[in-house]
Structures are given as C-alpha cells and as structure tokens.
Amino acid sequence: YPTKILYKDGEAAFSVSTNETITVSPEYIGSCLLLKLKKLAESHLGVPISQAVISVPAEFDEKQRNYTVKAANLAGLNILRVISEPTAAAMAYGLHKTDVSNVLVVDLGGGTLDVSLLNKQGGMFLTRAMAGNNKLGGQDFNQRLLQYLFDQIRKRYGSLPSRKEDIHRLRQAVEAAKLNLTFHNSSPVRVPLSLRTNDELGKVSTEEDGKTMVTLDEVISRELFETLNKDLFQKILIPVQQVLKQGQLDKYEIDEIVLVGGSTRIPRIRQVISEFFGKDPNTSVDPDLAVVMGVAIQAGIMGGSWPLQISAIEIPNNHLRKRNFN
DSSP states (O other), X not given: OOEEEEEETTEEEEEEESSSEEEEOHHHHHHHHHHHXXXXXXXXXXXXXXXXXXXXXXXXXXXXXXXXXXHHHHTTOEEEEEEEHHHHHXXXXXXXXXXXXXXXXXXXXXXXXXXXXXXXXXXXXXXXXXXXXXXXXXXXXXXXXXXXXXXXXXXXXXXXXXXXXXXXXXXXXXXXXXXXXXXXXXXXXXXXXXXOOOXXXXXXXXXXXXXXXXXXXXXXXXXXXXXXXXXXXXXXXXXXXXXXXXXTOOGGGOOEEEEESGGGGOHHHHHHHHHHHTSOOBOOSOTXXXXXXXXXXXXXXXXXXXXXXXXXXXXXXXXXXXXXXX
C-alpha cells in the first residue's frame, strides 16, 4: 500500500492509504510481527507465552531498545532482557563458558555487514567496537552473477529479457546457484526466457508477441563466482580492520572469530577471514540460527531451566553511538 511518513510530536508514524487512510506507528507494526511469532510459538509448544528475551542490533541505543520493548509489550510480551545480537551469537558458540577474552563477531546477511568486537570478563560482555557496511551482503553477490548472465544473454541472443516473470526466474536461479556453490564446485543455471532474437542457437518452442522462447543453459563454477565477487569479498576486511583499530587490538589478540548470517557460509569469505587472522573462524554453529540460539540460551538461564550458573551480562556502552559505514 502507498505510505507516507509523518512526524507527530517528534514521533514517526506511517500514513497508509487503503480504502481509508489510517495512521500506525512503527512499534505497532513491530508488535503485529511479534504477535504472529508469539502465536506460532504457542501453537507449537501448546502453552501460553507471556515472557521473552529479545535481541536487537548491537548499535541500537537506549531509545531504540525501549521502543523495541514497547512493540513487544503491545504484543502481550513481558521482556525480561534485551540482548545484543553479537552477544547472543557469542553465547550460541558457548563462549560465555570458556576463558576467551576477545571475540570478533562477523555478521553478514543478505544486505548488510556488521562487525563487533566483544571483550568478555567473567560472565559479562563488553562491546568494545562496532563497524559495518550497510551496502554489502548476499544480494550484492547475487547481483554480480545476475549481471554476468545478462551479459551472456546479450552476447548470445542480442537482447535482454524484459518480462518481470523472466527476471524473477533469473533471480531465483542465481540465488539457487549461489547456495549450490557453497557445497559444490559448479552449479547449472537453466531458465526459459522470452526474447526478441534471430539467433538460431536458441531452442525455439513458441512465439509470443513477436518474441521467441529460448532456454538459457549455463554452468556456473565456484571459481567464476569468486572472481565476479573478488573485490566485494575483500571489502569485508575493512570494518574488521576498523574495529581492531577502535578496540586497540592486534588481529593476533583475537581469541575467537564467530560467524553469523547465511552469507558467511560462502567458502571464499571464510577463506578471506582465515587468511587475515591466520586461523580459522569458529563454524560450529549454524550461522542462520546463531543469534536466536543465543537468545534462547539467555532465556533459559533467566527462566531457571538452563543448567548454567552464569549469565551473560552486557555492559552498556554509552560511547558507542555511531557506526562506520563504507
């Protein structure tokens, strides 16, 4: 639906035009999502849920955290603790039970990169530094491969797909190929397209509005994927170096490097991180589930049902208010 952002008494709100115009707050939208999750969990567990531990990005300030809690309260949840995502990830890897001191958390998802440097003292985590790139993630890697396929289509058929359905299928094929290349050295890409072409190499099946149906049939190698994204993979090290500088640590002083986010599964990314630090990152936890597993552990501790005597307590860092974006 079309929306406008309004400001009322210093607060943001969305003006949404449907059959009528309604105004909703961001925390109300958040509460709708949390209420859906609450109902799904209650249905799965067969018991009512009224309390929760919630995670937020490390850079959230006190106001942002408070509004997240407000959204949860609107969904009928009493929030026992707000924990930062890097701290949650560190707990998922069991680092709150070890004698490690300095932990680097690399969180690379579909659209953003966040790097956090944690210092652990007993059961307490101190966020010493944060940096990131809000324009680097899995979708950027996909775009490089998609552009390569567009170039191949143009060279082969002399035109590019214009139908939304064709472009959507190409994007799906690119995402599937990227995932396959995590485990295999090559991945096929086979997509039917509707193009304006006179090329006899295309496999003609039907005619539609003056366009010919052809089938793009490519094999993408892991080497090609890594070459297309070589510069982007190297950019991951920029915020890593920034947090080390902010934290006044040498890379050899990092005890553990933990990975969060699906894009950290890419073999070349793990290799870039390993080569920089001279040791392998900890990959013992599913990077897609690391944060939620850590939050669940914290919830278990606070609920008294987790067999641990210590709890990860975050030390507030009022001086960490700004992020570094590239």
